[in-house]
Amino acid sequence: MALKLEPGTRLVVATHNPGKARELAEILEGRFQLVAAGELGLPEPDETETTFVGNALLKARAAADASGMIALADDSGLSVKALDGAPGIFSARWAGPEKDFAMAMRKVEERLEEVGADDLSAWFTSALAVAWPHGPAVVVEGEVHGVLSFPPRGDKGFGYDPIFLPEGLEQTFGEMAPEAKDGMSHRARAFVKLKAALL
């Protein structure tokens, strides 16, 4: 035997973030039957791990074991070089319970001013985990590198997208059409690895 995801498999998508759920649906484009964890009434586990892969696994494992179905989870975030990788796995938490990313982006800008950073390098990471109920789990990671740009620009994407300029491009992730972002994003790059591993 070997680990494999058959096309058309029903997958629980273990995210309660609508932006992520939409992007995963775009990227997986009809390969699988996606069911949202929220639709199944699955609880949102606490993200107690210290890495993206740890948290992605924890979420996929919880959803798979609770639903009895194969589950897919994403854990992702923005890491800023001059802030020693912050906000990193705390990216969503910087936005607070209100998920106020305008505030979170201001916080990034303020911290950069505090440390007097010249280097605005940053990268997005996405860990994608697939877990079989009470069985094995697979995890991959994708990254996209770029620089931060203030003030935020664009109302597409979600999270920190409006301040992230991918390397060599002039539009922020917040300004790019979904098809353009989906072609180069950290999430898309992680999915390429997942596909190479499991499809």
Place this chain on the structure above:
Amino acid sequence: MALKLEPGTRLVVATHNPGKARELAEILEGRFQLVAAGELGLPEPDETETTFVGNALLKARAAADASGMIALADDSGLSVKALDGAPGIFSARWAGPEKDFAMAMRKVEERLEEVGADDLSAWFTSALAVAWPHGPAVVVEGEVHGVLSFPPRGDKGFGYDPIFLPEGLEQTFGEMAPEAKDGMSHRARAFVKLKAALL
């Protein structure tokens, strides 16, 4: 494609614990060419995760990326019901830098006396992770349930084995012949799942 481990593959075993390395070698019995992480001079990463699977992945990932070879890591420990799962992922740390498991076992006994526990239920968990260099990783978990028994008995096995009586048996893991322990241990059960997933 599908994730698969071909028999005969060279695998780095990412453990610096000789007891674990020996048991993994016994369990893998000639299926793979095992290379110890220590032999390659790979550093031992800090186990910063909060779960067995998280730490197993972290060790496999570090060894795979540093060596360029597929890596296998184990993270395991003893969880005691009356101690809310302690020592759990801190099992090795309870033995201190000297790896003094006689002391660690006394600590378990003292804690049980402090809480006045009647229920001596406990279980061993092993998470096994396989990571491809800069690629995907697979992780599985195996458990074996039993009860604690004091004083420690037997000089086989390692770690907390002398105080662990597997369910329904009268010998501690410390008293059992390696072949007997390897047939039923948490590590062997995890390997059965890994085999089902990858072989």
